[in-house]
Amino acid sequence: MIVVTGASGHLGRLVIEELKKRVPAERIVAAARxxxxxxxxxxxxxxxxxxRPETLKGALGDATRVLLISGLDAxxxxxxxxxxxxAKEAGATLAYTSAPNADLTEAALAADHKATEAYITASGVAYTLLRNNWYHENYEQSITIAPQLGAVYGAAGDGRIAxxxxxxxxxxxxxVLAGEGHEGKVYELSGDIAWTLAELAAEISAVTGKxxxxxxxxxxxxAGVLAGAGVPAPMAGVLADVDVQISRGWLAQTPGTLRELIGRPTQPIGEYVRTLLGR
Ligand SMILES: NC(=O)c1ccc[n+]([C@@H]2O[C@H](COP(=O)([O-])OP(=O)(O)OC[C@H]3O[C@@H](n4cnc5c(N)ncnc54)[C@H](OP(=O)(O)O)[C@@H]3O)[C@@H](O)[C@H]2O)c1
Incomplete structure (x- = not known):
């Protein structure tokens, strides 16, 4: 069985839908708290x-492949x-949603990913690391409110975001879950094109005419702007730190690995902006 944890989240639901296109539904398990x-x-x-580890033992018992979708708790x-x-006890191959260059980056947000990767590699479980770059959706609020504010705010300088x-x-x-040959691989997954926040602002201008x-x-x-917008102070600090890391090139790599895996170009940010703003 292919078991996807965190299946109730935004990413998990989409993974289940994608898996259904590739393998019989009878082989797929949506695991959720x-x-x-x-x-x-x-x-x-x-x-x-x-x-609750006892639930994990039951949910993963007959798994051949597991996707561990990272959580959000401290x-x-x-x-x-x-x-x-x-996953190890079940003898399954584990894929884990990690962060770009998780083993090297100084970004506070990636510390848990680094610890998890280290645990995975030391455990002896068969694994694939899916180091996901940023989601377009992280900018949903910035994009939707930009026409009102006349601006996109950040601290990323001219750092690029893939x-x-x-x-x-x-x-x-x-x-990866439905395919072969991915064991032991560390994939840096990103969009095909990396853009700056100034370029994002320009895309919103082009779409809205403002x-x-x-x-x-x-x-x-x-961090103060984020806190003012309702982000809890500790998370506002972590997100501002992400921008500093972006300014230093953390999210700039475009190795093309995601494009190869999915067999098509990734969605350009301009298309995401147009879809989000309904243009
Ligand atoms: N690369 C990026 O830009 C980026 C951005 C945001 C997040 N992330 C990471 O990627 C993950 C998936 O993203 P997403 O958009 O799908 O996030 P999401 O919609 O917030 O989903 C998070 C999932 O984790 C589950 N979860 C949390 N704590 C759990 C627990 N104790 N036991 C079992 N399941 C638990 C949630 O279950 P419930 O439905 O029960 O709450 C939910 O299914 C996030 O959790 C985060 O680690 C990456």
Whole structure:
């Protein structure tokens, strides 16, 4: 069985839909801590709570392939380790959604991914690391509110962001789960084209006909803008740090691996902006 954890999330749901195009639905399991949320997906549903290892043992027992979709909690490295243990016990190959250059980056956001990768490689489980670059969807709010504000705010300078849509990453994960030859691989997955926040502002201008500029702020000022928009202070600090890392080139790589896995170009950011703004 191919078991997808975190199947109730945005990415998880898309992965299940992509898997259904590639393998019989009877071979797919949607594993979630709230099984009701995935009852509509047309595949077997199992309870799998990262905080309750006994549910993981049951959910992954007959798995040949597992996708561990990273969580969001402060103790997620520990939570992920419990899923790795269950995958290893089942003798499954584990794919894990990580972050770009997780082993090298200084980005605070990537620390848990680095710890999880280290746990996976030390555990002896067969694995594939899916180091997803940024989602286009991370900019949903910035894009939708930009016409009102006349600006996109950030602290990324002219750093480039090789983002792709969640749907593209989901297709990449499904290709790995349903395919062969991916064991032991570390994939840096990104959009085909990396863009700056000034270029994002220009895309929004082109679509709306309004003048939108990019306002580059010092890190702490940008954290303040995020906090003012309702982001909890600790997360605002982490996200401002992400922008600083972007300014240093963290998200700039475009190796083309995601495009190869999905067999088509990734969605350009301009297309995402047009779709989001309904133009
Ligand atoms: N690359 C990027 O740009 C980027 C951006 C945002 C997030 N991420 C990472 O990628 C992951 C997937 O993204 P997404 O958009 O699908 O996020 P999402 O929609 O917030 O989904 C998160 C998923 O994790 C599940 N989860 C959280 N804690 C859990 C636990 N204790 N046990 C079992 N499941 C748990 C959630 O279950 P419930 O439905 O029960 O809450 C949900 O299914 C995120 O969790 C985050 O680690 C990456």
């Amino acid at each position: 709230t099984p009701e949320k995935v009852a509509d997906l047309g595949v077997e549903v199992r309870e799998a709570d990262y905080d 103790n997620r490295a520990q939570q992920h380790a419990a899923v790795v243990d269950a 983002a792709a849509s969640r749907a593209d990453y989901a297709a990449g994960a499904a290709a 003048e939108i500029t990019y306002q580059d702020l010092p890190k702490d000022d940008y």
